[in-house]
Amino acid sequence: MAISVIPGLNVNIDFDDYYPNKDPELIFFHHVKKELGNDEHILLVAVEAGNSLFDPGFLHKIKDAASQIRSLQEVKRVSDLTSLKSYKKSPFGIISSNYIKPGKARDTVDFSKLAKDSLYTKRFYNQPRNAIYLYVQLIDTLHPVEVDNALNQITSVLEDQEFEAYHLMGRKYLESEYKKIVNRELGRSVIYTLAVIVVILFFFFRSIKGILFPVVSMILALVMLYGSLAVLNRDLHIMSNLFPTIILIVGISDIIHILSGYDFEFRRGFDIHTSTKLVLHKIGTAIFLTSITTAIGFLTLCSSSMKAISSFGMEAAIAVLIAFVFSILWAHLFLYQFNIKIPVHTKKNQLNWAKVSRWIHKIVVHRSGLIWVISVIVLMASFIGISRINYNNLQVTNIPLDHRLRSDFNYxxxxxxxxxxxxxxxxxxxxxxxxxxxxxxxxxxxxxxxxxxxxxxxxxxxxxxxxxxxxxxxxxxxxxxxxxxxxxxxxxxxxxxxxxxxxxxxxxxxxxxxxxxxxxxxxxxxxxxxxxxxxxxxxxxxxxxxxxxxxxxGTDHMIDRGHYHRIKNMIQGLVIALVAVSVLIALIFRSRSLLFISLIVNLFPIIIVAGIMGFAGIEMRGSTTILFTIGFVIAIDDTLHLISKYQYFKMEGLPIELNLEKSILEAGRAIVTTSVILIGGFLVLLHSQSWDIRTLGILVSLMLFVAVIVDLFLLPSLIFKFDKR
Structure with a gap:
């Protein structure tokens, strides 16, 4: 059923969705639109004239192009220099005449009137007088498909005239081009993410069944997500490029923990049925908790005043819950139906995790002071970087480098x-x-x-x-x-x-x-x-x-207001996520020390990545602020898995040193595996033409890399120091 409704899923790019709702300035902006109109449906066409825009041949081609564009059914009005009129009071009333008067052999230009009325006429040509502007007003009730058709016809008319060059600017033009970009990149995101997952799973498991199990389950989850969005009449948007990464990567992370736990129990000599029961008993709560915290973290984005961000938060939360349900259901189905044997990792071809985990445990127990010193130094440096973060938000930043939009914008x-x-x-x-x-x-x-x-x-x-x-x-x-x-x-x-x-x-x-x-x-x-x-x-x-x-x-001012509000709400979203996660951790683990430790540990990646942004000169833009919420709710998953394992052995009465050693041994490999997959999945976003999406991929990957280091070293050292009960 889900597959049957997916073709009805639409991609809709509407810049209004990025304006801050209920902002007094937005209310005023809409009021003024009713009184004075706006440029949202105006396409500005700049045509290069070569030496002079008053060349008769060039003006004739402009007139012809304007006439053809004016005849299009999607076009309401075209204003240009060749049709521009001056007005004069006469005994017969107010009469009009063209600034450029048609003639039999050639048109004549009334330069004196153009100069006298320059306060008004100068908006139709540039100062060097080598480019002319056409203001093409589209009918404001056009469907996005009709807008695309109108733009195609307009560019066709301009191409036929063989102008030296022309450039376009306007909201509908930008929305149309971004929609094409999203359509192209959605398919690529799925393919590239699947490829990365398959390669990483093969590296770790060397088993066809071990690859098919997580990949098939998450593909079905992705189909279910898109089917649900289609049924709910929710359109895809620029942020939708993240859905394949979220559902494939986050969902497979749960399955990796299940497979790793199952492999561990199976190697201890238990049969398939017993191994599965033990795995779900040991880490089922952790998987449920991490899925809920991740979903709640995304739901905090619903507090955003921007429709695009709040919609993304709701849809991402749905994606996480769908992935959780499929990972649990398919774990039962596959582990009972197939004997998935994950080969032993030999020194020849794989990482010896038992040896690595003992090395980590030794550092945690005997070098905890060094871990804390390094952590404090890195934090201090990060705060210096944070003080240098750039909030200037150039609009050109998010325009694709290798796209015509960038050349038009620069012109x-x-x-x-x-x-x-x-x-x-x-x-x-x-x-x-x-x-x-x-x-x-x-x-x-x-x-x-x-x-x-x-x-x-x-x-x-x-x-x-x-x-x-x-x-x-x-x-x-x-x-x-x-x-x-x-x-x-x-x-x-x-x-x-x-x-x-x-x-x-x-x-x-x-x-x-x-x-x-x-x-x-x-x-x-x-x-x-x-x-x-x-x-x-x-x-x-x-x-x-x-x-x-x-x-x-104005439109650009409202875009700036959108950046301002999203940056301002960044702290609010993080606080809500922190409070929500804290409540869940407190309810599940019932330990103040573990609650405090888990929150401190997961603030580290946020602070460090923010510092890197400052030192690297990366803009803190409205659309990239969500990386901190996304990074936090995903990174804390591994923390919760290790703490859950620690609590399980704690209830069995193991002394703390042995407890930490076994916790790192059993949970550590899954943490490393899932982190590698998560990092690889988010790095896939580098294929995007959107600077915001690419930056999100890089910074979330950095955050996850820092998180795995912190989870394996700082987290156990803090537990060893502060949770010896």
């Missing part, structure tokens, strides 16, 4: 004024408050101030709009110099209603909300905040009227 950022949008919104408490002559004069000052920033380019503003209105009546007047309010009122009131038409506006119809808009360099979230603070301080210092309120907003 806009370096040559067309910036890859980000800049939006400063202004609102007035008064109806038609923005048209006040004193306000227009202040808008002029602010407009010029914003243009003084080298990082901000192509500013258009409420002043641009009012100057455009003034130009309709008298091109010799400057809007900020008009002293008679009645003149401004007459000009604005004389506009036809359709002058306010369009889905993207500088000033709303009631003239109480407007925007300063431009392009901005990708200088990073923290640097943008610094500029925003300078702007707000300048507004405060220049005595703007009290009825005017200013607020930074």
């Amino acid at each position: 806009f950022d370096e040559l067309l004024g910036g890859s980000r949008t800049f939006e400063l919104l202004v609102s007035s408490d008064k109806e038609s408050g923005l048209r006040d002559k004193s306000h227009i004069a202040k808008f002029y000052q602010l407009h010029n101030y914003l243009e003084s920033f080298p990082e901000i380019n192509g500013i258009i503003s409420p002043y641009s709009w009012y100057q455009l209105v003034v130009n309709i009546y008298d091109r010799s007047l400057n809007a900020h110099e008009i002293e008679d309010q009645q003149v401004i009122d007459k000009f604005v009131d004389g506009l036809p209603l359709n002058f306010y038409a369009g889905d993207w506006k500088l000033v709303n119809k009631n003239e109480n909300i407007g925007r300063f808009s431009g392009r901005m360099k990708d200088i990073g979230r923290l640097e943008v905040i610094k500029i925003n603070k300078k702007i707000n301080q300048w507004i405060e210092d220049n005595n703007f009227p009290q009825d005017l309120k200013f607020q930074v907003s």
Whole structure:
């Protein structure tokens, strides 16, 4: 049944899912969208002209391309320089004429009007005048498949014109390309992860049955997960690339513990039935506990204010529980039905774990002081690294290096004024408050101030709009110099209603909300905040009227807010995970010392990896903050397995030294095996084109590597010191 519904599973990339829900700035952002419109459905096309964008042949091709794109049923409107109109008051009303006038032999360009109206017209070409912009507005009710079709047709039109080069930018374009990336990588993730698992299992077990048992059970679990998501109408997203790794790797880790325990009992001379019973009795509780703690850890992500992260947390928790159920059920089935004999590891071809475990035990018992000293030194160095963590969050970081998205992004950022949008919104408490002559004069000052920033380019503003209105009546007047309010009122009131038409506006119809808009360099979230603070301080210092309120907003600002909230919620998620795991450990083991030890030990990998991030200059991005929760809930599994084994022998009355020796011997090999598989599985994520996913794979692998070292050395040494009851 699960297989039959999987074809109905959709991949949906919606950037709204990464906005912080219930954030006051997001609420304001949606309110302004209703009043002024937004650029979410606008595709910005930059076409390179070569020497000059006013070349007649080039303009003819632009006009032809714009006309073909305009005829597409998915396109609502196309704005470009060849169709741009200027307006003039005449005895017959307000009449319009093109800035570029068609002629029989060649089109003519009205350069004087273009220059006079540059506050408005400059958004249609770049400063060197060698590239022209087309603003293609898609119908906002399009299904993702229709968006893909529209983008394919638009690129086909541009290719047919044989332009020197063209570049695309826009939310729908990014969503469409990321969806293609996710579709490609989901299949690769499954194949690569399975390949890594098979190789590692063969290395450790050298048994076809030992490979088939875990692999088949987890493939079925993965099918069940995707089938469940399809039935629940839950779409796949960028984070879904982690599902194969989570369910295959985490689930197989449970099976490895079962197989290792079964092998140990079988070698002691017990038959299959008895060995299976002993294994499930000894480590069944530990497997259940680790699965529950892992699931709860992922569920803590549901506290995120971002839909994408909370959905991932819920779906990952479901994946872990499905993997647990399949590992237990298939353990019974396979171990009873097949005589899985795992070959003895000889010195010739395998690691002699008994010898290694005795060496570890010797260091734990006789060199515990050295372990603690090394641990303290590493921790101190890690805290220095943490102080150097980069939180700037460049947008280019997560754009694939070898993808067209990266070249388009770089072109806009370096040559067309910036890859980000800049939006400063202004609102007035008064109806038609923005048209006040004193306000227009202040808008002029602010407009010029914003243009003084080298990082901000192509500013258009409420002043641009009012100057455009003034130009309709008298091109010799400057809007900020008009002293008679009645003149401004007459000009604005004389506009036809359709002058306010369009889905993207500088000033709303009631003239109480407007925007300063431009392009901005990708200088990073923290640097943008610094500029925003300078702007707000300048507004405060220049005595703007009290009825005017200013607020930074826009799509890119909301992306920055998403990073901020996810980084801020990182500690909250970790605390929730720590509390949840602590409660479970306390209920199961009923030992304060073991609770304290297990939590301390599993904070080490988090702190050390955070320090590595600081020294390596790796950005702490919103999407990578979940690595600490993922790493913690997965890494603690091995800790719980060793503690469970220790508690089992403790109840049998073994002295602590012998207890630790047997615990390391029996649980250690499974810990090493599962850790190698986990690390290999997460390193598979390096194939992803997403920087965030690749970084997640590297850092979680590092965290798991540190965790296995800590579990085998620091954990037993702390138990030996503090749990001698």
